[in-house]
Amino acid sequence: MEFLRGADIARLATHDEDGSIHLAPVYYVYELPDILIGTQTTSRKARNVARDPRVTALFDVVGDAPVGALVYGTAELDRHDVLAKRATIFRRYMDDEAADGFARSLADSWEPVIIRVRPDRIVSWDYRKGFPGFPVDA
16 A cells, blocks of 8 residues: 555554553554564563554544545564664655664664564545545645
């Protein structure tokens, strides 16, 4: 789904130990078929994924006519080549040098990990196509 490459920020929902939902805005990169999200091993989202791999991620662009997708999936903690993957994620948001430096500086302070989300189901919407009862401006 090409839209997943274009949204600026995703929102990742994981399950807290008490059953409540933890929702966090995240930088990400879409590498078909997976979504890669960088974080630290001590983050709540990483701890939640280690305990319960079921996740939901929201990707949307809000404007006159919102477009977006909900991704229901299974996540795993990926510890292979984390620094390079994290820099790749940051390159969506900053130039190469800044992305590499930011990834390194975070790794100097915390143990990095990648949350790899494998989509099981995707539900999308595109209000640019119109919505019953709401006209689309030309």
